[in-house]
Amino acid sequence: MRKSILVALFAAGALFAQNTAPSTSTDTNTTTTTKDHGKKRTTDSTSTTTNTDTAGNTTTDTTKTKTKEKKHKGKDTQQTTTSDSHSESPAK
Numbered sequence: 001m002r003k004s005i006l007v008a009l010f011a012a013g014a015l016f017a018q019n020t021a022p023s024t025s026t027d028t029n030t031t032t033t034t035k036d037h038g039k040k041r042t043t044d045s046t047s048t049t050t051n052t053d054t055a056g057n058t059t060t061d062t063t064k065t066k067t068k069e070k071k072h073k074g075k076d077t078q079q080t081t082t083s084d085s086h087s088e089s090p091a092k
Helices: 002-017
Strands: 024-037 040-053 058-072 075-089
Touching: none
Parallel strands: none
Antiparallel strands: 024 040, 040 058, 058 075
């Protein structure tokens, strides 16, 4: 009798202890384009990460990086510009 009560208590405890954390789907896409014109070179890179949870909510993070390199009178100069964006879309 005591064993069946203990088994029932452990089973009930196991049911309450289960974690129902939402699973997510992640998709990452990165695109890089480089143009070399002798003294000038530009590199454009875009990285997009999309996450979707089990409820259908979607978040998108985008990072765009643009790098310009120049050679002038033996000196190399480099300028990098980065922009980030974040968007959220609720489930329909």
